[in-house]
Amino acid sequence: MVLGIDATNIRTGGGLTHLLEILQHGNPKLVGFDEVVVWSNHQTLSKLPDKEWIKKETHSLLNKTFILSFIFQIFYLSKLANKRNVDVLFVPGGTFLGTFRNIVSMSQNMLPFEREEQNRFPNWKTRLRFKVLYYTQSLTFKKSKAIIFLTHYAKNFIAKKIKLEKKFQIIPHGINLDFLKMPEKQNKIENYSIADPFKLIYVSIVTVYKHQWNVAQAVIRLRREGYPVQLDLVGGFTEESLLKLNKVMGLDTDNCINYKGLIPYEKLESIYKNADAFVFASSCENLPIILIEAMTSGLPVASSNMGPMPEVLKDGGFYFNPLDVDSIYQAIKKMLDDEKQRYEKSLISFNNSNSYTWKECSDHTFRFLSEIAKHS
Structure with a gap:
């Protein structure tokens, strides 16, 4: 099997740490993935480990602005994933508006879903950004085959907020x-x-x-x-x-x-x-x-x-x-x-x-993605 990872919107912060750590600590070959194809920009890909099963892919659009990365995700990524015979596409960033059908998304940000918290921000542009993320992530979660949440709190809140009934797994991140x-x-x-x-x-x-x-x-x-x-x-x-x-x-x-x-x-x-x-x-x-x-x-x-x-x-x-x-x-x-x-x-x-380790997070993530790939 082939696992694809959409890292087109991952550049810094916790999203990059998560991606780096699960690739560093995991061995997806043990659960049936022969290769993992990661799409991202040059800078992000350079920080990821070099392993024989990791295939790093980029595109000129991914190395410019976030808007152009978004365009690549919408119009190019699904075709490339099909060309690489990807069985399941993992979307850790939480937003995917392409046409590829077999996706597993992940929720990492509560601010788009908690209106009371959004209203604490005085800048209307910030509030507007959260509203856009609310719609793009809601759409992504609803069309996903399954969703990874980091806590039961996040799962329960978001599922109720957008009336979500999907297969899910709680997989918290690890710590240093x-x-x-x-x-x-x-x-x-x-x-x-x-x-x-x-x-x-x-x-x-x-x-x-x-x-x-x-x-x-x-x-x-x-x-x-x-x-x-x-x-x-x-x-x-x-x-x-x-x-x-x-x-x-x-x-x-x-x-x-x-x-x-x-x-x-x-x-x-x-x-x-x-x-x-x-x-x-x-x-x-x-x-x-x-x-x-x-x-x-x-x-x-x-x-x-x-x-x-x-x-x-x-x-x-x-x-x-x-x-x-x-x-x-x-x-x-x-x-x-x-x-x-x-x-x-x-x-x-x-x-x-003690339960928050990157090894457990990595193993649990690849097992769950393998399960979705095998039953889709």
């Missing part, structure tokens, strides 16, 4: 094992001081659905009440959200909030390992990889109770409503006050994180 660190016994909050504070870290882009400003307000309140706590914020930003965060930081007379900006991924390991606990306040995720990295790092976690976070973290976190500053304050306060629960929950979350 460089973050692996066993949880440590926790100290009483009295053992910390203003000079040597309890260090909270929140790693994520500063944008409308991440709510860093709410976390900052909660931490400022704790510090004013005498808790020796510090919050480090790590990640890039959107202009309007950074302005909102800066307004809150202007109220930080104790200098307990530090925005460190974007830090190279390879340096995040040391950031996690130097922290005492992790905060995650997102209100919209498909699979929160950053949260899982923190779990793998053995850190106690205070987390949003929205989206798939409870599904991933289970009983391993101190939960709060990310839209409510007082709820965040109460969750972090509880975490600080109870070192026994801090340790017990970090053990639970660490053990939960």
